[in-house]
Amino acid sequence: MSHSIDVVWATTSPYLKRFDQPLLKHLSKHITIAQWQYQQSEDEPSSLSAAVDLLHDYIQNCDHPIHLMGHGTGGLVSLVYARQCPQNIRSLTLLGVGAWATLDWIAHYYFHLQLVPSSRRSVLTQLVPDLFGEQNQTVTCYLTRLLEQDMLVSPSPHSLFQRYNLPPSEVSVPLLICGSQNDAVVDNRALQEWQPWMKGCDRIWQCQGGHHFFHCFHSQPVAEQILDFWQMEAQSPILAKNLDYCPV
Numbered sequence: 001m002s003h004s005i006d007v008v009w010a011t012t013s014p015y016l017k018r019f020d021q022p023l024l025k026h027l028s029k030h031i032t033i034a035q036w037q038y039q040q041s042e043d044e045p046s047s048l049s050a051a052v053d054l055l056h057d058y059i060q061n062c063d064h065p066i067h068l069m070g071h072g073t074g075g076l077v078s079l080v081y082a083r084q085c086p087q088n089i090r091s092l093t094l095l096g097v098g099a100w101a102t103l104d105w106i107a108h109y110y111f112h113l114q115l116v117p118s119s120r121r122s123v124l125t126q127l128v129p130d131l132f133g134e135q136n137q138t139v140t141c142y143l144t145r146l147l148e149q150d151m152l153v154s155p156s157p158h159s160l161f162q163r164y165n166l167p168p169s170e171v172s173v174p175l176l177i178c179g180s181q182n183d184a185v186v187d188n189r190a191l192q193e194w195q196p197w198m199k200g201c202d203r204i205w206q207c208q209g210g211h212h213f214f215h216c217f218h219s220q221p222v223a224e225q226i227l228d229f230w231q232m233e234a235q236s237p238i239l240a241k242n243l244d245y246c247p248v
Helices: 017-027 048-059 073-084 105-115 120-132 137-153 188-192 211-217 219-232 237-242
Strands: 007-011 033-037 066-071 089-095 175-180 203-207
Touching: 007 017, 007 048, 007 073, 017 033, 017 211, 017 219, 033 048, 048 073, 066 073, 073 089, 089 219, 105 120, 105 137, 120 137, 120 211, 175 188, 175 211, 175 219, 188 203, 203 219, 211 219
Parallel strands: 007 033, 007 066, 066 089, 089 175, 175 203
Antiparallel strands: none
16 A cells, blocks of 8 residues: 555445545545445345454555544444554544444434334335435435445444444544534434543534535535644644645
8 A cells, every 4th residue: 555645534335435525525635545445245244343354454554544534334444443453543533423333324224114114115215315305306216226225235233133232432543523413313412422432632523414424415614624633633744744724
């Protein structure tokens, strides 16, 4: 891996990663970002540990600690890795990840399925407004298909038979938590539950809208918050050399 990589964006959503691109485009104007993707086949069992192990194989080739980022289940994998190998991480940025970090959109799906048993597609269609906001029928059908495809290959630890919980705990590296004020999956309460585990350098920030994929619809303010957070941690000679952003 090139020594020039300073940030790794981790994703476990091959069908939803397109919603990460607006944010990554903003950030890549200021610092070098690598995109790491975990994808399992439909026949493989869901395994967070396998994803974490592969992320470790990737990151350990860096010759300096990196800034690690992720949204949703990609954020969960990043969090687990940062707790296991903090020596490799300069900072951790989590988007749409509550203190009970396994609460992802797939857990949200199973919750709704238990409330109103129905077909998978019908429940996913009902979730589109929660995840993306109100959409017309054509866009709703398109997003429903993406969600259905993503469920088949996601390492999310939830199923119809059980929910997996990862209790909150401290992260030893600098931590930025980003969320949205109208996210139905990771709401304000889920974000504020991080408070007992926050250090002096850590931050919680909420976007005014955008639902669960707020980093797509409000990519510029999210990018500004992340860049400002990194600049506050600019003791790093890597960041001081490469980051030319000044917060507004």
